[in-house]
Amino acid sequence: MVVTRRILIKQLMLASVGITIVPSFIGCSSKSSLLFKNIAVTQDQEALLALIAETIIPKTDSPGAIETSTQAYTAKMIDDCMTKKDQEKWLAGLNQFVQLSEKENSNGFAGLTSSEREKFLTQFSESKEENVVNFFYKNVRRLTLRGYTTSEYFLTKQNFSLIPGHFKGCVPVSNPS
Numbered sequence: 001m002v003v004t005r006r007i008l009i010k011q012l013m014l015a016s017v018g019i020t021i022v023p024s025f026i027g028c029s030s031k032s033s034l035l036f037k038n039i040a041v042t043q044d045q046e047a048l049l050a051l052i053a054e055t056i057i058p059k060t061d062s063p064g065a066i067e068t069s070t071q072a073y074t075a076k077m078i079d080d081c082m083t084k085k086d087q088e089k090w091l092a093g094l095n096q097f098v099q100l101s102e103k104e105n106s107n108g109f110a111g112l113t114s115s116e117r118e119k120f121l122t123q124f125s126e127s128k129e130e131n132v133v134n135f136f137y138k139n140v141r142r143l144t145l146r147g148y149t150t151s152e153y154f155l156t157k158q159n160f161s162l163i164p165g166h167f168k169g170c171v172p173v174s175n176p177s
Contacts, residue, residue: 052109
């Protein structure tokens with residue numbers, strides 16, 4: 001069989017396209033839903049972050065943490081503001097959190113009732129131990145609270161005043177006696 005230059009170039013082009021496309025089909029079964037520079041957060045992990053945030057700040061007559069997208073804020077702050085070492089520690093804590101919640105309930109954290117979720121998270125809040133799970137939870141809690149209190153809803157719709165009270169300079173002072 002004679003191979004001409006045209007056939008050779010076609011085959012090389014097809015092979016190079018195949019080499020570049022195939023790796024994107026192989027790999028993690030759950031795709032990253034949030035794209036970051038340093039960490040990869042899968043859809044399951046994002047749902048877990050949302051559930052943790054909603055347990056910390058539940059929806060009442062005002063929107064909860066999910067409605068204000070604090071889980072995306074939390075992941076973005078982890079990606080942008082932490083060192084590589086702390087990001088790895090946070091991801092390891094996330095994975096251990098999943099394992100501990102699966103020990104608690106076979107369906108994981110999502111399978112717990114809201115009161116069970118609160119009790120489960122309380123053990124991390126009260127713990128003085130320095131491990132990756134506590135590091136993970138305390139950072140998620142801190143960033144969830146910050147994300148909610150800096151959200152557009154909280155700053156515009158709530159009765160939030162950056163400086164409490166008003167200055168009234170010309171008010172007569174009365175004698176209490």
